Amino acid sequence: MEYDGTLTNNESEITEPVDDTLTSDKPRILLMGLQRSGKSSIQRVVFGKMPPNDTLYLESTTKIQKEDVTRSFIDFQIWDFPGQVNFFDMAYDSQEIFGSVGALIFVIDAQDDYSEALHRLFYTVTSAYRVNQNITFEVLIHKVDGLSDDYKIDTQRDVQQRMSDALADAQLEHIHLTYYLTSIYDHSIYEAFSKIIQKLIRELPTLENLLNVLCSNSSIDKAYLFDTLTKIYIATDSSPVDMQSYELCSDMIDVIIDIECIYGAQSASPEGRLSITEENGDYLSDEPRHSNGDLSPVESDSGARLQQRLLDHQKNGHTEAEASSLIKLDNGDVLYMREVNRLLVLICLLRQDNFEKHGLIDYNFQCFKEAVTEVFDFSQRRHTQNR
Numbered sequence: 286m287e288y289d290g291t292l293t294n295n296e297s298e299i300t301e302p303v304d305d306t307l308t309s310d311k312p313r314i315l316l317m318g319l320q321r322s323g324k325s326s327i328q329r330v331v332f333g334k335m336p337p338n339d340t341l342y343l344e345s346t347t348k349i350q351k352e353d354v355t356r357s358f359i360d361f362q363i364w365d366f367p368g369q370v371n372f373f374d375m376a377y378d379s380q381e382i383f384g385s386v387g388a389l390i391f392v393i394d395a396q397d398d399y400s401e402a403l404h405r406l407f408y409t410v411t412s413a414y415r416v417n418q419n420i421t422f423e424v425l426i427h428k429v430d431g432l433s434d435d436y437k438i439d440t441q442r443d444v445q446q447r448m449s450d451a452l453a454d455a456q457l458e459h460i461h462l463t464y465y466l467t468s469i470y471d472h473s474i475y476e477a478f479s480k481i482i483q484k485l486i487r488e489l490p491t492l493e494n495l496l497n498v499l500c501s502n503s504s505i506d507k508a509y510l511f512d513t514l515t516k517i518y519i520a521t522d523s524s525p526v527d528m529q530s531y532e533l534c535s536d537m538i539d540v541i542i543d544i545e546c547i548y549g550a551q552s553a554s555p556e557g558r559l560s561i562t563e564e565n566g567d568y569l570s571d572e573p574r575h576s577n578g579d580l581s582p583v584e585s586d587s588g589a590r591l592q593q594r595l596l597d598h599q600k601n602g603h604t605e606a607e608a609s610s611l612i613k614l615d616n617g618d619v620l621y622m623r624e625v626n627r628l629l630v631l632i633c634l635l636r637q638d639n640f641e642k643h644g645l646i647d648y649n650f651q652c653f654k655e656a657v658t659e660v661f662d663f664s665q666r667r668h669t670q671n672r
């Protein structure tokens with residue numbers, strides 16, 4: 286069914302009330318936007334590890350798909366909406382849907398004519414704001430993989446301008462929207478989700494502080510705390526994030542998992558510690574895709590391997606297995622990865638000279654790890670008490 290400008294909800298299978306079986310008190314992330322803008326693809330690729338090319342065969346969504354995402358500090362529910370239904374219609378309890386929402390993500394297909402999408406965005410944002418003023422509104426200008434850099438910037442400027450004009454005309458300029466240029470074929474979607482999800486992590490300021498202390502005491506230039514499975518970074522130190530360092534660090538997770546799958550995890554070593562070190566890892570020059578800044582899709586099956594690895598860890602009770610690994614870059618930097626626990630890894634970027642003192646770094650990392658574990662246990666306790 287094409288979206289024809291009228292907001293309809295006359296299809297029998299989609300007029301069912303929102304099913305309550307999965308409703309919980311977790312913060313919600315809603316994925317909204319016109320049909321075929323890429324909502325289900327985003328959910329599958331980021332949280333289900335589906336290879337981007339497989340999204341070509343996704344069927345159209347006909348009812349709200351809810352998925353629980355519960356891992357370490359990330360704890361929310363993501364709702365994928367069918368694009369053709371108006372959930373502000375009287376048939377739906379909009380209080381029920383939008384009452385406890387953390388973030389509303391609106392996806393716009395940038396490869397298509399987006400005028401209709403902008404109307405719908407305006408309608409969605411203003412209606413949702415009426416129900417709940419605490420929602421953060423995030424706009425993904427999506428499928429930008431087909432666009433030139435200049436065109437991307439122009440599109441973002443145009444979308445932003447038209448929305449702020451429309452909101453100003455309606456005297457609603459206090460509604461704040463954040464815009465991201467995204468594609469499931471590169472890192473941009475993970476970067477956007479990292480930023481969106483960080484806004485929902487209550488412990489973020491504490492984690493950032495811990496990372497700042499770690500960096501300044503260990504001469505680390507940049508440190509990211511990653512959720513291993515989604516490759517979303519849940520916190521970083523306060524030095525500016527540049528896309529390149531983020532890409533390197535997130536690629537490192539793939540590289541390590543691939544190596545671990547080939548050579549096996551050495552978690553049975555005497556110290557109970559896995560160490561994969563690439564001594565002459567001229568990682569950058571080996572991989573031409575980095576040198577021209579053109580990124581190929583995320584490895585297709587590393588997600589499945591990672592899932593398997595997590596399962597293995599669980600089965601074998603290696604909850605304390607601590608992987609660490611090191612990649613030397615040919616520009617004199619090193620990437621150093623340490624596992625905080627099964628779900629979290631710390632990846633640091635630092636000068637090779639500073640890595641000489643790596644006993645100090647390891648000691649500081651132990652302190653960091655203990656602190657993170659404590660923060661996590663504390664918030665878990667508080668959470669269960671509040672229930």
Ligand SMILES: Nc1nc2c(ncn2[C@@H]2O[C@H](COP(=O)(O)OP(=O)(O)O)[C@@H](O)[C@H]2O)c(=O)[nH]1
Pocket residue numbers: 318319320321322323324325326327339340341342343344345346368427428429430431467468469470
């Ligand atoms: N080129 C490109 N295509 C995408 C991207 N994301 C999704 N698609 C494609 O867009 C189509 C519609 O996706 P779908 O997730 O079903 O859209 P939905 O109706 O919003 O859930 C699919 O064929 C996807 O492969 C992207 O980042 N770039």
Ligand SMILES: [Mg+2]
Pocket residue numbers: 324325326344345346365366367
């Ligand atoms: Mg869909």
